[in-house]
Amino acid sequence: MTKYLTNVWLVLLLACLSFQTMATQDDWKEASQVVEKATDEMLAMMKDETLRQEANREQLLGEVERIVEEVIDFEHFARRVMGRYVRTATDEEVLRFADTIKQTLIRTYSLAMVGFEVRSYTITPPHAPSPEPGMQVVNVTVTSGEGQDFGLLYYMLKQDSGWKLVNVMVDGINLRITFRNQFADMYQRNRSISATIDSWEEKIASVVEEALDDDAEG
Template sequence: MLYNRIRTFGALILIGLFSAVSSVHGETGPMDVIKSGTQRVLNILNTCKPGETLTVAEYRAELEKIVDEYFDFDEMSIRVLGRHVRSFTPEQRSEFRDLFRELLFETYIDRYETYTCGGNEEVIYEGEVIREPYALVKTVVRGYKDTDVVVEYRLKKKPEGWKVYDVVVEGVSLIQNYRSQFNDILVRESSEQLLQRLRQKVNKG
């Protein structure tokens, strides 16, 4: 599962999943979104002294606000459901979007308890490919446990600017992973049964 792979990266999920944000003013392209967002999130994570640990849960609300502004959860939820999206009513799609968003936080933030400040990680921006309305930004996180980790961001241009709809870590796509999991469920169960599973998963049911 993607969670098991990304979980081993520790700080990478914090830098990776939440670095694709930016100031609304002054952004000129997808690369700018990733660059400015990386610094914005690192400013939160590095509020403690080098070597000390930061309790990530204390900053959940702040991280959540950033992500809601710049991640396209409508696009993400449609792609995750794939062909099964047609079996969901508009109300069910809306609920799925909200539950999926909460699932990501519960999986990648709430279970990641601490972050060690002052690490040696360095984000290298290797390039961008733009084919509007889509774009791909490739980065490499260097210095994490003496290895380089490739993190790619897939973005779509919306009226309000570029928004991320997928994060790919070492070739593993967040969206493709969840699409496979949800497809396995939806070929056997109804859309309402999947929603019930998610409600229980995120303590909403």
């Protein structure tokens, strides 16, 4: 009887483990589908030569904004970038910085699209289930037109509105940590949240303007 009960418990345990694994695989599949859809839409835009023209730059920015707004949780990302300084920020300052982060990424994506060619990309399934089904990592390898591979890790968080991107690593560089260090450095020099956001906006505007000038000269 004892052996029978042990076997029953073993079967139930294996069944539970199998169910959890399947659920995690389904979660990863859902998260990866969000990444795949956004990537395909971005690549379709990159193939549209008209959007690369300077006269259509505002249209390009609008298209990029439409895509990233569906995928990225900018407020979540902004709060993590602000780090410990978020405790002293008002709700209005957090939302303002979230919008600043959004504009930063939109302009970065847009500039990259003008000067970068993608040959192909692949999404690699994880070797093991995520220990947290509500947090999935989607591994993407992008191959440039010149044949160079770039590794991207998209950190996806499951929310009521669906799977949202909350961080990304590019060839081992953690974007959120990089931004957090930049924010902390700016805060130390400005000593206020509002002034730090001003400084961030000015810096990004300067970088974008410089990149546009280089593109025009090229």
